[in-house]
Amino acid sequence: MQAVLYDICIIGAGPSGLAAAIESSRRGLSCVVVDRNKKPLKKLYATGNGRCNLTNDVWSDDVYYDNSFVDEVYESLYQKTNLRPRNFILKYFEELGIKTVNLNGYYYPMSLQASSVAWAILDAVKTEEIEMVSGFEAESVIRNSEGYYEIISKGSEEEEPSSVYARSVVLSIGGLSGKGLGEADIETTIGLLNSLDIGFNFFEPGLCPIYIEQDLSSLSGVRFKAGVKIDDHYEEGEIQVTDCGLSGIVIFNMSRFVEKGCRIHVDVIRNISIDEFVKAFNDIKDVIPDRSLVGFLNGFINDKLAKFFAYDFLGELCDTVKLKDMNEDGIRRLYENLIDWELNVSGRFGFDSSQATIGGIKTELINPKTMKLIGTKDIYVTGEITDVIGKCGGYNLTYAFISGYLAGSSIML
Numbered sequence: 001m002q003a004v005l006y007d008i009c010i011i012g013a014g015p016s017g018l019a020a021a022i023e024s025s026r027r028g029l030s031c032v033v034v035d036r037n038k039k040p041l042k043k044l045y046a047t048g049n050g051r052c053n054l055t056n057d058v059w060s061d062d063v064y065y066d067n068s069f070v071d072e073v074y075e076s077l078y079q080k081t082n083l084r085p086r087n088f089i090l091k092y093f094e095e096l097g098i099k100t101v102n103l104n105g106y107y108y109p110m111s112l113q114a115s116s117v118a119w120a121i122l123d124a125v126k127t128e129e130i131e132m133v134s135g136f137e138a139e140s141v142i143r144n145s146e147g148y149y150e151i152i153s154k155g156s157e158e159e160e161p162s163s164v165y166a167r168s169v170v171l172s173i174g175g176l177s178g179k180g181l182g183e184a185d186i187e188t189t190i191g192l193l194n195s196l197d198i199g200f201n202f203f204e205p206g207l208c209p210i211y212i213e214q215d216l217s218s219l220s221g222v223r224f225k226a227g228v229k230i231d232d233h234y235e236e237g238e239i240q241v242t243d244c245g246l247s248g249i250v251i252f253n254m255s256r257f258v259e260k261g262c263r264i265h266v267d268v269i270r271n272i273s274i275d276e277f278v279k280a281f282n283d284i285k286d287v288i289p290d291r292s293l294v295g296f297l298n299g300f301i302n303d304k305l306a307k308f309f310a311y312d313f314l315g316e317l318c319d320t321v322k323l324k325d326m327n328e329d330g331i332r333r334l335y336e337n338l339i340d341w342e343l344n345v346s347g348r349f350g351f352d353s354s355q356a357t358i359g360g361i362k363t364e365l366i367n368p369k370t371m372k373l374i375g376t377k378d379i380y381v382t383g384e385i386t387d388v389i390g391k392c393g394g395y396n397l398t399y400a401f402i403s404g405y406l407a408g409s410s411i412m413l
Contacts, residue, residue: 006032006131007413009151009166011138011192013040014182015397016383016404017172018121023408025128032164033130034151035182036137040125041118042182043174044397048106052114053394055089057105064390065256070399072368077402079369080409085398092401096120106393133164139188140195141169149378154188168378168411172404175357175384176203183351189385193361196379201359206389208255208354209247210264213344217243222304226250227267230257236270245349252355253391258345266341268309269300274335281323281331289324296323301338313337356396360387370410371403380407 008024010017013035025031033040047053056063064070074085081088090100090107098120099110109116125132137154139161144150149169155161173184173192186203193200219241227236228250237250246264254264269277280299284291293314297306310318313334351357361381365374373379382403390396 003163003165004032005148006030006164006166008032008168008170008411009034009149009164010170010172011035011141011151012172012174012184012383012385013037013132013134014172014174014383014400015041015044015121016400016407017170017174018125019401019404020170020172020380020382020408021130022121022124022128023405024411025130025408027409027411029411029413031128031130032133032166033125034133034136034138034153034164036135036154036185036188037182038134039182040132040134041121043178044118045114046178046181047114047397048108048394050114051108051112052117053106053108053397054093054100054117055086055107055398056393056395057086057102057107058393059084059086062391063393063395064388064399067363067388069363069366069368070388070390073371073399073403073406076369076406080406085402088405089398089401092405093117093120096124136162136164137185137188139191141192142195167413168380170380170382170407170411171198171361171385172382173385175360176351177205177207177354177357179352184385186351198373198379198381199362199365201362201387203357203359205348205351205354206256206358207252207356207392209242209245209349210251210255210258211245211346211349212264213346216241216245219304219308222302223248224268224302224305225270227270228254229265229267230254230262233257239266246343249392255348256358256389258348260345260347262345264343264345266343267339268305268341269335269338272300274332277335278328278331281326282328285323285326290322292319293321293323293326294318309334309337309341355392356389357384358387358389360385363387369406371407372410378411378413380411382407 007029008031010033013033021031021033100107101110139154140152142150151164153162220243222241226239238248240248294306294310371380383400
């Protein structure tokens with residue numbers, strides 16, 4: 001590669017990196033984007049089950065797990081654009097030619113194809129004549145005696161290490177989650193951060209399934225709506241049972257609070273009061289006394305789940321017990337089991353099964369107005385490499401684009 005001095009080198013061709021590249025190039029700065037993958041925006045194509053959930057209608061305090069730094073970032077955006085996060089994202093993509101559709105509070109491109117968003121971003125990159133270098137895995141960044149940065153690639157068996165030179169650097173490395181989706185390499189990422197002496201919190205899988213100690217194999221594949229509680233945290237949503245644990249959006253969101261050895265409490269019959277449950281039992285018992293207990297439960301929950309709870313309550317007798325064999329006291333005790341199914345957690349699934357990464361560059365080291373590392377003149381950080389994670393629902397993409405926008409529109413030479 002020819003030794004050209006760029007104004008900016010952006011490490012990472014994900015959403016936040018390309019947003020930073022587009023905004024800085026629009027300001028007349030020369031920009032090069034380097035990435036270890038051959039295809040830019042690789043992970044974006046898979047987001048939202050391939051539909052690309054860009055943002056959301058709901059903006060409660062806990063969507064970023066009460067992270068005050070994100071509040072400061074979004075306040076900076078408002079001061080700069082007079083727009084709140086959702087409206088900024090909708091306007092930003094409309095200007096790139098992407099119309100959006102609101103499906104139950106989740107915003108997607110109207111095509112319902114993530115490729116529409118990726119192509120629009122890449123067209124903007126071409127328009128701004130931003131140089132893209134693929135297959136470049138940055139392993140260290142060194143500041144030379146002239147005050148410029150040398151970004152050094154890892155190289156490979158086929159190629160010698162190469163370098164890019166720039167006045168400013170934007171770290172948009174991305175996270176470690178998602179197998180085969182352009183995820184960062186943990187050793188290279190740590191080495192890169194250490195080369196710049198940047199403090200970071202340990203990386204862990206986030207938005208992922210969890211392992212359960214109890215045998216749930218008989219329920220594998222079952223989906224149901226439930227309330228989930230871990231310590232003081234509560235959320236409702238769909239659960240999917242796997243051979244060895246629990247998955248589904250509500251579990252992904254709650255996985256942030258999971259530690260090995262903790263307990264999760266699941267309410268499988270939420271929104272049904274004990275009085276309603278007992279009344280249904282008495283009413284059906286009067287009319288169809290020979291109805292099985294499993295059949296009665298199946299009126300409220302999935303048949304496999306009904307069989308599971310009946311067996312847990314009565315053992316082998318569950319297949320023969322009729323409503324006429326049950327009394328109201330027993331039904332009340334069964335109800336308590338349904339609203340507080342206690343399970344032991346043995347840990348989270350790994351990075352391959354996670355959608356986002358917990359940990360990253362410490363937010364107290366970042367200026368939320370510009371995404372510049374405090375104490376440096378010309379190092380900026382964006383997106384998932386920072387210690388920010390949001391719940392499922394477009395929040396992580398929203399943060400990625402906005403942090404990239406703030407960095408790209410703030411870089412000063």
